[in-house]
Amino acid sequence: MGHLHGKIDEYFFSQKDILSLINRYYNFSPVSRSDSATANYWRTEEGHHFGIIANESHPFCTDCNRLRLDAYGNIYGCLSNNNPVSIAHTNTVGFEFKLREALAQKQSIKFTGSKLSMLHIGG
16 A cells, blocks of 8 residues: 555565564464454463454455545545545535445455555545
8 A cells, every 4th residue: 555555575474474473472362353343353371462454365355344534525435446535515415425436445355455645544
């Protein structure tokens, strides 16, 4: 995403790789993933929790229920979509249509990346 978009071969580090590194120092067990959660979580034997957002290696798009609103009045139905839906100056009659348009952007399987920066949309 953002300046790393299109450079997966250079920067990709899977959830398995991350867990392997953490396991050098801590023993941990998985915590059940909640519906629509973007992260997978684990609990260490010491009682600490940590999460990994790993949509490339463990996609969560199938149950994503999020819409994101930026400071410019644009809604993003999916972070993989570079075409936001503007709700600025939308009356109540057109608002439902705009929400449905944003929801139609949802990816069915996994995040495909975007040139957008999370900083731009409030992440």
